[in-house]
Amino acid sequence: MIRAIIDADNQVAEIDETNNEATRAIIVGAAANLYFKSFASSNSSPNMGDYVQINSKIGNAGAVNATANIKFYYINDSSDTVAIGQTPVSVFAHDSVPVIMPWSVADNQTTLIGKIMDVNTLEFNTDDNEATDNIGGMTITVTADNRLSWR
Secondary structure: OEEEEOOOOOOOOOOOOOOOEEEEOOOOOOOEOEEEEEEEEOOOOOOOOOEEEEEEEEEEOOOOOEEEEEEEEEEOOOOOEEEEEEEEEEEOOOEEEEEEEEEEOOOOOEEEEEEEEOOOOOEOOOOOOEEEEEEOOOOOOOOOOOOOOOO
16 A cells, blocks of 8 residues: 655645545556446436436456446435446456446436446556436527628
8 A cells, every 4th residue: 555645744724634645555466447438328318207228338457357336326406316226247357348227317407427336356446436427408509590681
């Protein structure tokens, strides 16, 4: 493990002192690295109650086979993270697999979240274990009239 501390003696006045430390594992030898290659809803502007698929592809950039749980969430109007469901996944080294989660839309203007969790082996990078997709955003259609009128 490597631990880095910035401003250990609190010489710099800051609003947030909790972000001055980081700890990382150093892995010697082969390891897995699961990550989201893609993550998106099958419909970017669904109606309430529509059934959509949350389509994702989980890659493994590492040299070790890995299993994990892929958990899906959405953020409701109260900013709570609400579970949609989860599914197990097994990904061979240097390969990828599709993962599809069906969802009956409970909030049609939200952020969908995917998380790779409970990986059965060490990963050399856990910073890429989360993905998001915004649905229900504003759509603007612009039409132009090419006629000019002079008065």
